[in-house]
Every structure is written in structure tokens, then in C-alpha cells.
Amino acid sequence: MKTCLVVDDSKVIRKVARHILETLDLEVREAGDGREALEACLESVPDVVLLDWNMPVMSGMDFLRALREARIEPRPRIVFCTTENGMAHIRAAIDAGADEYIMKPFDRETLESKLQLVGMI
Amino acid sequence: MASGLRSVPPKAIAPPAPPMASIQALNVLAALLEARTGQQIVRHRSTRVDTVLLPLMRERRLETLDQLVIAILDGSDPSLAGRVVDALVNCETSFFRDPHVFDTIVETIATVEKTGRRARIWSVGCSTGQEPLSIAMAFAERHERIGTPIPEIVATDVSEAALARARAGSYTQFEVQRGLPIRHLVRWFEGRADNEWIVRPELLRHIAFRQMNLVSDPPPGGGFDLVLCRNVMLYFAAEPKQRAFQTLASAMRPSGGLILGAGETVIGQTDLFRLNPGGRGLYEKIDGDTVPRPA
Ligand SMILES: C[S@@+](CC[C@H](N)C(=O)[O-])C[C@H]1O[C@@H](n2cnc3c(N)ncnc32)[C@H](O)[C@@H]1O
Numbered sequence: 001m002k003t004c005l006v007v008d009d010s011k012v013i014r015k016v017a018r019h020i021l022e023t024l025d026l027e028v029r030e031a032g033d034g035r036e037a038l039e040a041c042l043e044s045v046p047d048v049v050l051l052d053w054n055m056p057v058m059s060g061m062d063f064l065r066a067l068r069e070a071r072i073e074p075r076p077r078i079v080f081c082t083t084e085n086g087m088a089h090i091r092a093a094i095d096a097g098a099d100e101y102i103m104k105p106f107d108r109e110t111l112e113s114k115l116q117l118v119g120m121i
Numbered sequence: 122m123a124s125g126l127r128s129v130p131p132k133a134i135a136p137p138a139p140p141m142a143s144i145q146a147l148n149v150l151a152a153l154l155e156a157r158t159g160q161q162i163v164r165h166r167s168t169r170v171d172t173v174l175l176p177l178m179r180e181r182r183l184e185t186l187d188q189l190v191i192a193i194l195d196g197s198d199p200s201l202a203g204r205v206v207d208a209l210v211n212c213e214t215s216f217f218r219d220p221h222v223f224d225t226i227v228e229t230i231a232t233v234e235k236t237g238r239r240a241r242i243w244s245v246g247c248s249t250g251q252e253p254l255s256i257a258m259a260f261a262e263r264h265e266r267i268g269t270p271i272p273e274i275v276a277t278d279v280s281e282a283a284l285a286r287a288r289a290g291s292y293t294q295f296e297v298q299r300g301l302p303i304r305h306l307v308r309w310f311e312g313r314a315d316n317e318w319i320v321r322p323e324l325l326r327h328i329a330f331r332q333m334n335l336v337s338d339p340p341p342g343g344g345f346d347l348v349l350c351r352n353v354m355l356y357f358a359a360e361p362k363q364r365a366f367q368t369l370a371s372a373m374r375p376s377g378g379l380i381l382g383a384g385e386t387v388i389g390q391t392d393l394f395r396l397n398p399g400g401r402g403l404y405e406k407i408d409g410d411t412v413p414r415p416a
Binding site for chain 2: 085086087090091094098100101102103106107109110113114116117
């Protein structure tokens with residue numbers, strides 16, 4: 001079973017994502033910000049990270065940078081999931097190493113499609 | 122989305138209770154759809170007829186399906202029947218639908234390229250354009266990588282409304298997040314306000330969109346190396362389906378390839394095509410002079 005780490009400061013978003021991901025047969029873990037996500041990754045590396053951009057304590061971008069510096073192997077797939085929906089943000093995310101990008105709001109089909117694109121389902 | 126041209130999933134909108142319709146009214150609508158497109162309103166879909174027609178009824182200030190049917194029949198509004206058909210056809214599609222199909226397309230076209238001829242592809246029932254655009258993206262990127270030519274792509278549909286959207290190359294945020302890898306979005310689209318995403322003209326220009334009814338119109342000429350007719354004939358009655366296969370065959374070059382939707386087959390449906398020995402869900406036209414040309 002593949003694991004997905006859901007990183008979002010909104011409990012509601014995490015709950016919605018968890019619900020959808022579990023029906024897609026993924027094991028779900030949660031983190032409320034980038035720092036918690038980093039701790040979770042050091043403990044055990046998930047297959048994919050669903051990553052919000054704007055969060056308190058540590059942003060999604062800072063998390064990505066820290067993850068790279070920590071040289072965590074095997075590198076998890078990164079799917080940004082954010083309300084930032086401008087081309088500049090998307091480009092910056094790809095340059096920082098994101099594999100996919102979801103513009104919120106998302107629904108089940110969006111999540112399913114993006115997870116297919118990164119080979120998780 | 123199950124149907125219609127809306128891109129917001131229907132579940133996101135609370136549908137008002139649809140008005141009741143008489144069996145006769147439903148029969149008229151079913152006959153209209155079948156006459157215009159060859160499609161039958163399948164029982165499990167018929168419950169939605171009133172829901173998909175509701176926006177049009179509102180626009181025309183009609184309260185019941187019976188009133189709508191009378192308005193179609195009295196001929197006072199010649200465009201109404203076409204609008205009803207547009208609303209009733211299932212236009213569901215997405216970018217890179219069944220992704221492995223696009224590998225088959227590239228492989229098939231690669232063999233045509235070896236002859237030195239520019240390949241031609243026909244996307245039948247192209248709906249709002251995601252299928253031909255996905256093909257164009259695959260070949261445009263291949264062109265950038267290895268310099269191979271981009272095939273000529275002709276895309277047709279019976280629905281003017283779907284074609285209008287395809288030609289505009291404008292998609293919602295939901296639509297560009299179905300099957301489309303983010304790198305393709307960055308490369309081939311421009312973002313606008315209101316979460317609208319517009320296809321770059323240099324991609325769109327590879328596709329010629331044309332209105333065409335597969336069961337009654339002659340096909341585009343010129344001979345195609347590959348025809349995609351995916352999820353179009355699913356609800357066709359037997360007789361229009363026969364005609365459709367003939368039209369497809371007559372538009373193809375000898376031993377041209379045909380790709381159907383994931384759940385579709387030619388087996389037991391027509392003797393104009395057979396499974397390509399190479400497999401991968403590709404069908405080939407059976408060569409010979411027996412294939413009739415449509416009038
Ligand atoms: C479900 S969509 C499939 C779109 C696309 N081929 C795909 O697989 O994603 C079916 C399309 O077939 C079109 N269609 C239905 N009957 C047709 C006919 N008689 N002639 C041409 N197009 C037709 C509909 O308008 C609709 O856009």
C-alpha cells in the first residue's frame with residue numbers, strides 16, 4: 001500500500017483529502033505545516049506528499065528545499081495542492097522539484113487524475 | 122462530469138427539482154436525438170433528461186418538458202431542436218484520456234513517417250477538443266525533441282456547441298486538471314482571470330475543426346492513416362452504427378488504423394475492420410474494393 005503525507009494547515013482540507021485518498025487505497029498521514037511534514041519524512045519516507053503552499057511555521061516551498069538538503073531517499077513524489085493558481089507559482093513549484101500541481105479547489109477526480117500522473121494509482 | 126457542456130461537476134450545484142414530463146414528450150426528445158445523432162437515450166441516462174435541459178428551458182422561459190417539446194414541434198424557433206440535441210449528447214471527455222492510447226498513436230504514426238508522407242489523423246466526436254489537443258501536444262513535443270513532422274489533425278463533432286468551445290481553446294480549472302500533466306499546462310496554455318485557461322494558438326492551429334454528423338454526413342476527404350472514434354458510438358442503435366463504420370472505413374487509407382474507446386470493439390459489430398495483430402486495441406481496415414464509399 002502506498003503512503004501519502006497530506007500537508008495542509010487546514011484540518012478540513014486534510015480530512016477531505018484523507019477521505020478521498022483512503023478510497024483510492026492509499027495509506028494517509030497528516031502534517032499541519034512544513035516542519036511537521038519534515039519530521040514525518042525523517043521518521044519514514046512517504047511515497048507521495050500532497051503539499052500546501054502557504055502555511056504557518058514552514059511553507060511548502062521551504063519544506064521542499066529542506067527535503068532536498070536532507071537528501072531523503074527515495075525521494076517522495078511531490079504534488080503541490082494550493083490556492084495559488086498563477087503561472088508564475090506553478091513554474092516556481094516545478095523548478096523547485098514538484099512533480100505535479102493541483103489548483104484548489106480540488107475534487108475527487110482532480111486528485112485521482114493527478115495521483116495517476118505521478119504513478120501512485 | 123456526466124454530460125452537457127458545463128465544466129463544473131453537476132454535484133457542486135444543487136439541482137432544483139426537475140419538472141415532470143409526459144412519456145410522449147420524452148419519446149419526442151428520444152426520437153429527435155436518434156434522428157440527429159444516431160444515439161439512443163439509454164434507460165439509465167433518461168432520468169437526467171430534464172436536468173440537462175433545465176438551463177435551456179430557463180433561458181426560453183419554458184416550465185415543463187412538455188412545453189419545450191411543443192416549442193420544438195411548432196417550429197417557431199428553428200434553433201431550438203439543435204440546442205436540445207447539444208444538451209442531450211454526452212460530451213464527457215478529458216485530456217489524455219486512457220493515456221496508453223497516445224503511445225499507440227505515436228507508434229502508428231511513426232510507421233507512416235517512414236514512408237516520407239505527412240500523416241493524417243481524424244478525431245471523430247472530438248467533443249470540446251481535449252482529444253485532438255492531446256494528440257497535438259504529443260506530436261508538437263516530439264517534434265521539438267526529435268524533429269519529426271506534426272501530423273495533420275482533423276477533428277469533427279455533431280455538436281456545434283462543443284465545437285465552439287474547442288475552437289476557442291478555452292478550458293476551466295477543473296478541465297485542465299483532468300489528465301493533463303502540469304508541464305503541458307505550463308507549456309501550452311495561458312492563464313486568464315476567472316480560472317480560465319487558453320490554449321496557445323501555435324498548438325491550436327494544428328487542428329482543423331469541422332462540424333460533421335457521423336451517421337449522415339460524408340467524411341472529410343483525403344484519406345486518414347489513423348482514426349480515433351472513442352466513446353462516440355456507445356449509444357448508437359445498430360443501423361446507424363453500421364453506417365458509421367462504413368463512413369469511417371471510407372475515410373481511411375488502405376490498412377489505416379482505427380482506435381475505439383476503452384470499452385468498445387468492432388468484433389461482432391462490423392466486418393470492415395479487424396483487430397490489428399500488433400494488438401494494443403488498434404483495429405485495421407480490411408483492404409479490398411468491397412468497402413463502399415458513402416454517397
Ligand atoms: C463522450 S464524448 C467523447 C469525446 C472523446 N472522443 C473522448 O473519448 O474523450 C462523445 C462525443 O460524440 C459526439 N457525437 C455523438 N453522436 C455523434 C454523431 N452522430 N456524429 C458526430 N459526433 C457525435 C458528441 O457530440 C460528443 O461530443
